[in-house]
Amino acid sequence: MDYHYFYAYLQPELSEYDAWFNVKDNQLVLGVSVKDSSKVERYYTRFISYMKEKHNLRIDKQLKIDKWLMPHIRPGCAIDYGVGRVLFAGEIAGFLNPMGEGISAGMESGYCVAQAISQHLDSVDLVYDEYRESTAALHNYMKRQWSFVAGMTDTFKEMKL
Ligand SMILES: Cc1cc2nc3c(=O)[nH]c(=O)nc-3n(C[C@H](O)[C@H](O)[C@H](O)COP(=O)(O)OP(=O)(O)OC[C@H]3O[C@@H](n4cnc5c(N)ncnc54)[C@H](O)[C@@H]3O)c2cc1C
Incomplete structure (x- = not known):
């Protein structure tokens, strides 16, 4: 994989929006988006297994875990000024x-x-x-x-x- 790229995985079995992989400051960044927060561990575990199987991912040490809230994407792209x-x-x-x-x-x-x-x-x-x-x-x-x-x-x- 090319570390210059941001990889987004759109397979529905890996996340409820996208799962991603990129490299920042020479560290691997992996994540999943979910709509239902109770499913986050399940999707994340599945995505990590997918990356191990398909791309030989190896995690020696997990340095940081973050969670974010993202606004729900609404149809129509309406702006509230x-x-x-x-x-x-x-x-x-x-x-x-x-x-x-x-x-x-x-x-x-x-x-x-x-x-x-x-x-x-x-x-x-x-x-x-x-x-x-x-x-x-x-x-x-x-x-x-x-x-x-x-x-x-x-x-x-x-x-x-
Ligand atoms: C995992 C991830 C990776 C991303 N990577 C990139 C990237 O590489 N490049 C890029 O351009 N974008 C990236 N983004 C998107 C980017 O982070 C957001 O688009 C950007 O932060 C949006 O800025 P904002 O000011 O609209 O909202 P936010 O950055 O979310 O700021 C809103 C602020 O309001 C505060 N707040 C909320 N409610 C209240 C309240 N009631 N009272 C007071 N304060 C409140 C919040 O705490 C927050 O600090 C990424 C997002 C995620 C989730």
């Missing part, structure tokens, strides 16, 4: 990259909302207009990513726009 004077950016707003590379979308939407606030301090409506407009390209990019993933396998067809 905010409620009243509370504005949303990043994944919670819906700038959720289904390919996993979400940090840049979080930073870009955060920058856009900050700019909109600084330019229209006196008008909440103008803040929303500006924020919506300045993130239109980002929103379109998210939609394209969602459509792309929806076409990969039947498991993801609910993401079709």
Whole structure:
């Protein structure tokens, strides 16, 4: 396997979204996504067995275990820009990259909302207009990513726009 790549495994028997393998700081990173948290150990054990069998994975020492919560991917790629004077950016707003590379979308939407606030301090409506407009390209990019993933396998067809 090439350590430059991020490998995502979409077989439904390995996870409830994807299972992944990559290399960061010369360490192996393996994980599984689940919708039902009670199934995480079962999927993870299965994925580790799969990697041992198919790719001769060998773990000498487990250095770290992490768990994350990820927003549920909703059909339609709707964006929640905010409620009243509370504005949303990043994944919670819906700038959720289904390919996993979400940090840049979080930073870009955060920058856009900050700019909109600084330019229209006196008008909440103008803040929303500006924020919506300045993130239109980002929103379109998210939609394209969602459509792309929806076409990969039947498991993801609910993401079709
Ligand atoms: C395993 C994994 C690997 C990833 N790898 C990459 C990668 O290599 N590159 C990449 O670009 N992206 C990666 N991502 C995605 C990336 O982590 C996210 O897209 C990004 O962190 C989203 O940023 P965010 O600011 O929207 O949300 P978050 O980073 O989730 O920040 C939200 C913050 O709000 C806090 N919070 C929640 N509720 C409350 C509350 N009620 N009050 C106060 N605080 C609250 C949370 O604790 C959290 O700190 C990965 C994600 C996962 C799960």
